[in-house]
Amino acid sequence: xxxxxxxxxxxxxxxxxxxxxxxxxxxxxxxxxxxxxxxxxxxxxxxxxxxxxxxxxxxxxxxxxxxxxxxxxxxxxxxxxxxxxxxxxxxxxxxxxxxxxxxxxxxxxxxxxxxxxxxxxxxxxxxxxxxxxxxxxxxxxxxxxxxxxxxxxxxxxxxxxxxxxxxxxxxxxxxxxxxxxxxxxxxxxxxxxxxxxxxxxxxxxxxxxxxxxxxxxxxxxxxxxxxxxxxxxxxxxxxxxxxxxxxxxxxxxxxxxxxxxxxxxxxxxxxxxxxxxxxxxxxxxxxxxxxxxxxxxxxxxxxxxxxxxxxx
Amino acid sequence: xxxxxxxxxxxxxxxxxxxxxxxxxxxxxxxxxxxxxxxxxxxxxxxxxxxxxxxxxxxxxxxxxxxxxxxxxxxxxxxxxxxxxxxxxxxxxxxxxxxxxxxxxxxxxxxxxxxxxxxxxxxxxxxxxxxxxxxxxxxxxxxxxxxxxxxxxxxxxxxxxxxxxxxxxxxxxxxxxxxxxxxxxxxxxxxxxxxxxxxxxxxxxxxxxxxxxxxxxxxxxxxxxxxxxxxxxxxxxxxxxxxxxxxxxxxxxxxxxxxxxxxxxxxxxxxxxxxxxxxxxxxxxxxxxxxxxxxxxxxxxxxxxxxxxxxx
Numbered sequence: 001x002x003x004x005x006x007x008x009x010x011x012x013x014x015x016x017x018x019x020x021x022x023x024x025x026x027x028x029x030x031x032x033x034x035x036x037x038x039x040x041x042x043x044x045x046x047x048x049x050x051x052x053x054x055x056x057x058x059x060x061x062x063x064x065x066x067x068x069x070x071x072x073x074x075x076x077x078x079x080x081x082x083x084x085x086x087x088x089x090x091x092x093x094x095x096x097x098x099x100x101x102x103x104x105x106x107x108x109x110x111x112x113x114x115x116x117x118x119x120x121x122x123x124x125x126x127x128x129x130x131x132x133x134x135x136x137x138x139x140x141x142x143x144x145x146x147x148x149x150x151x152x153x154x155x156x157x158x159x160x161x162x163x164x165x166x167x168x169x170x171x172x173x174x175x176x177x178x179x180x181x182x183x184x185x186x187x188x189x190x191x192x193x194x195x196x197x198x199x200x201x202x203x204x205x206x207x208x209x210x211x212x213x214x215x216x217x218x219x220x221x222x223x224x225x226x227x228x229x230x231x232x233x234x235x236x237x238x239x240x241x242x243x244x245x246x247x248x249x250x251x252x253x254x255x256x257x258x259x260x261x262x263x264x265x266x267x268x269x270x271x272x273x274x275x276x277x278x279x280x281x282x283x284x285x286x287x288x289x290x291x292x293x294x295x296x297x298x299x300x301x302x303x304x305x306x307x308x309x310x311x312x
Numbered sequence: 313x314x315x316x317x318x319x320x321x322x323x324x325x326x327x328x329x330x331x332x333x334x335x336x337x338x339x340x341x342x343x344x345x346x347x348x349x350x351x352x353x354x355x356x357x358x359x360x361x362x363x364x365x366x367x368x369x370x371x372x373x374x375x376x377x378x379x380x381x382x383x384x385x386x387x388x389x390x391x392x393x394x395x396x397x398x399x400x401x402x403x404x405x406x407x408x409x410x411x412x413x414x415x416x417x418x419x420x421x422x423x424x425x426x427x428x429x430x431x432x433x434x435x436x437x438x439x440x441x442x443x444x445x446x447x448x449x450x451x452x453x454x455x456x457x458x459x460x461x462x463x464x465x466x467x468x469x470x471x472x473x474x475x476x477x478x479x480x481x482x483x484x485x486x487x488x489x490x491x492x493x494x495x496x497x498x499x500x501x502x503x504x505x506x507x508x509x510x511x512x513x514x515x516x517x518x519x520x521x522x523x524x525x526x527x528x529x530x531x532x533x534x535x536x537x538x539x540x541x542x543x544x545x546x547x548x549x550x551x552x553x554x555x556x557x558x559x560x561x562x563x564x565x566x567x568x569x570x571x572x573x574x575x576x577x578x579x580x581x582x583x584x585x586x587x588x589x590x591x592x593x594x595x596x597x598x599x600x601x602x603x604x605x606x607x608x609x610x611x612x613x614x615x616x617x618x619x620x621x622x623x624x
Contacts, residue, residue: 127463141561143455150563151439152598161557162592164477165549174592237477245473245554246561249453251462280474280486286464 001312005050005059006304008108008297009042009066010034011081016049017297018059019304021312024119024295026304028053036083039076043091047098061102063307064091065111065299072149074105104307107153111302113140113256114147118305120293121256129252130292131158131243132259133235134214136171137179143250146309159183163241181238184261187231188212194227201227214264221265235261236269240276247287248280258292267291313624317362317371318616320420320609321354321378322346323393328361329609330371331616333624336431336607338616340365348395351388355403359410373414375619376403377423377611384461386417416619419465423614425452425568426459430617432605433568441564442604443470443555444571445547446526448483449491455562458621471495475553493550496573499543500524506539513539526576533577547573548581552588559599560592570604579603 006019006026014034017026030053035041050062068079074092079085096103106114113122113130122128122142130140137159141148148155159179160172167176171185180186188203191212195204202225206216220228243255257270270289273279295301318331318338326346329338342365347353362374380391386404391397408415418426425434425442434440434454442452449471453460460467471491472484479488483497492498500515503524507516514537518528532540555567569582582601585591607613 143460144458146456148455148562151565152563154563155561157560157563160560160592162553162590165475165553165590176592241474241477242557245557248469248472249467249558249561250460251464251466251469253463278474278477280472280488 001308002058002060004304004307004312005054005062006300006302006307007046007050007062007064008299008303009046009064009082010108010299011067011083014046014049015297015300016053017300017304018053019301021118021305021308024115024301026297026301029297034082038084039087039089042082042085043089043094043098047095050099057101059101061104061307061311062095062099063104063106063111063303063305064095065106065108065303066091067108070105070107070110070149070153071151072153074103076105077152102307102311104303104310106147106149106303106306107140108299109138110140110147110149110156111306112258112298113142113156113302114305114309115295115298115302116256116258116292117142119301120295120298121290122254125254127250127252128254128256129156129158129243129246129250131239131255131257132292133182133184133239133257133261134259135185136183137259141250147306158242158246161242161245163238178238178242182235182261184212184214184217187217187235190231191227199227201225203228203231214260217261218264232265236272236276237278239273240279243273243287243289244279252287254288254290256290256292258294262291263294313620314370314372316616316619316624317366317374318612318614318619319358319362319374319376320611320615321358321376321394322420322611323379323395326358326361327609327612328365329612329616330365331613333430333617333620336427336613338609338613341609346394350396351399351401354394354397355401355406355410359407362411369413371413373416373619373623374407374411375416375418375423375615375617376407377418377420377615378403379420382417382419382422382461382465383463384465386415388417389464414619414623416615416622418459418461418615418618419452420611421450422452422459422461422468423618424610425454425468425614426617426621427607427610427614428568428570428604429454431613432607432610433602434566437566439562439564440566440568441468441470441555441558441562443551443567443569444604445494445496445551445569445573446571447497448495449571453562459618470554470558473554473557475550490550490554494547494573496524496526496529499529499547502543503539511539513537515540515543526572529573530576544577548584548588549590551585552591555585555599555601556591564599566600566602568602568604570606574603575606
């Protein structure tokens, strides 16, 4: 299969590489800052990066990962992480016209999941999910070897599955979502709320007025802080319920987990989830949890794979 | 498209019809009892029914719905609803050899969902779920216009999604599953438990020592029995949580609902679910709930559609 150009369009930078979709191997890369003057400037910058990387137009198709909601046909309906992007844009149509080649567009977490599936921890399975626990909790789904985008590009959003009816308020305003328990930001809100209410804890002591980082969580756990232990037990329970339900619904044999919190807490954290009594449903008995392989430039690699899946 | 033979292999009878996969329209039918003497007799009976219906072998492929777990390639791994079926059988391979044509095999609820998708309430959408609330709660999933079987043929099993952590014991032995709250059997268990513990209720009064039927539930609600109202409120909440989570995870625009309890309680029941505050997640805002169209012989029709999808 020919090498393709993959692009990771991020909130601060645009990164493009040639990628071999079967091995993930890539070479030359081009990088530049993301304009904050609106979608047309952003797309022009993306096109220029691609032309700089591939002046002879050898790539038969282009793949682009975007930090927003993307429909299956490449319309970016929301993109709050890029300044100035305030309305839906048909990125696939605009750029394929500009570049005279087919262009595939996917959500960044989704194409990261696709990269794990094809050249990372998910190789060999036909169905899996990626679950990424960082500031929030995001995810992607592979069914029948293909990425599932969903009607509005929101498939795989496990962070907003209800795991605790009537529970903690989530960043999105609703109650009891997985992300409110397992995401770093949700954990921080709860730790600060407890601290302010008189339940002092190591997380707030370590972070002071700064952000509570994944490294603070690891340190507080190592010091045996009981509030942190309780918060992590809640996070484990929420992930066990959410992943167990997802594995049941989709009969998934594998969930690959990554993101800052998972990277920091490692295998132990995954083991706690899979051994939790809350990891129920019919899915849990055969659903394996694996650490993501943290592929270099996973967004770029996954974007190129998406283009290969759609057009080659 | 040519008409195909669809077969509904049930616990008590085998039913076969010619089906037009695009209209669901069918004509001649052949029926006979399901043997209870083990899989090879059952498969021979299925083959004979097909030969009786289609002696000239005009059907280019055959579809079969089975009340058990079926993998994507047609192996029936479990089939507790047919007497004597106590080990996995490669139904697709066995029957395609015997009949000299390709044979597609699917779970009965899954192929019923496929029938609703193609010729029922789900026409025109590329993704949907079927949720059937009867004695238990079963379901099926359509993604990218195709039925999703899952690694072991268990995809769509929303009944065993955890909606109430640590809650009521489900028929499967685990706690807090949707089915324990919304399925007729789970509702009956709870009504009888409450009654025995001194909380008398109309459901047990109506059913006496017989089974509590969907019609008893409707009657008890109509009479304003507060215990039944509470039980149905719990069922609505469980369905709202489960369907909301599924719609979020898969970004589903449509869920088609059927089964004895839904048929009896009708549109009001669906409205209560979609208006519940528990119908959360990102999915609820655009996920429509519709009553199933209760297609005649939906299992037969769905099985023929499955064969058309796989082989034509």
